[in-house]
Amino acid sequence: MNDGRKLFERHAAWQKERAKLPWPEKIRLAESLRETLLKFRSLRAQLSAVQIKRMIR
Amino acid sequence: MLNAMRSAGVILDYALFGAVAQMRYTEAVSTLDADVLVALPSPERLAALAPIYEFCRNLGHEPEGEAVKVGAWPVQFIPVFSELTREALEQAETVDFEGIPLRVIRADYLGVIALGVGRAKDFARVLALLESNAVTREELAALAKRHDLSAEYERFETRFFDE
Numbered sequence: 001m002n003d004g005r006k007l008f009e010r011h012a013a014w015q016k017e018r019a020k021l022p023w024p025e026k027i028r029l030a031e032s033l034r035e036t037l038l039k040f041r042s043l044r045a046q047l048s049a050v051q052i053k054r055m056i057r
Numbered sequence: 058m059l060n061a062m063r064s065a066g067v068i069l070d071y072a073l074f075g076a077v078a079q080m081r082y083t084e085a086v087s088t089l090d091a092d093v094l095v096a097l098p099s100p101e102r103l104a105a106l107a108p109i110y111e112f113c114r115n116l117g118h119e120p121e122g123e124a125v126k127v128g129a130w131p132v133q134f135i136p137v138f139s140e141l142t143r144e145a146l147e148q149a150e151t152v153d154f155e156g157i158p159l160r161v162i163r164a165d166y167l168g169v170i171a172l173g174v175g176r177a178k179d180f181a182r183v184l185a186l187l188e189s190n191a192v193t194r195e196e197l198a199a200l201a202k203r204h205d206l207s208a209e210y211e212r213f214e215t216r217f218f219d220e
Contacts (some may be wrong), residue, residue: 015084023154030088
């Protein structure tokens, strides 16, 4: 098995492990995700498509 | 707040559903609001949710669009809207949330309600519940059948499991 494959499998296993976190912990994680998403949406509303492409580059 | 609302008779019962309930079984998912299924004492009233909004306002939680802002989360109250959701609420589990008892819709009902809605994100929700072994395909099929959602379940099976 090559290193890339091993890394991919470790990553998948880690993602599955995250499902075993306590429920309140997962809700706190979702709260962080939500805040980030809202910030991104607000930023997107302020910036033009050209500015966003420039940032991504 | 939800338990107090029930004790005050503003609602007959409640249970969390949607993404927040799903996270009991799966990894954390991105969601913008928290959904609460409620049974109301007077569901036929035109402004059936008004007592809920009033109760929340008295506790300092203001309405925000169709939701009520509670801490960081907009909470959306959804009255039971079918026999399936009524049964889901009756069968909800009471779980301990850091010392507070909280009613939550069971995984099988979450899955079948999602099948009934049928958006891409709802199918993703059903797949996540299956992958976490919170529910089996057989359990989903049986519950879907009992609530006349066999066609929706078959479409889901065909789309995601047929070779």
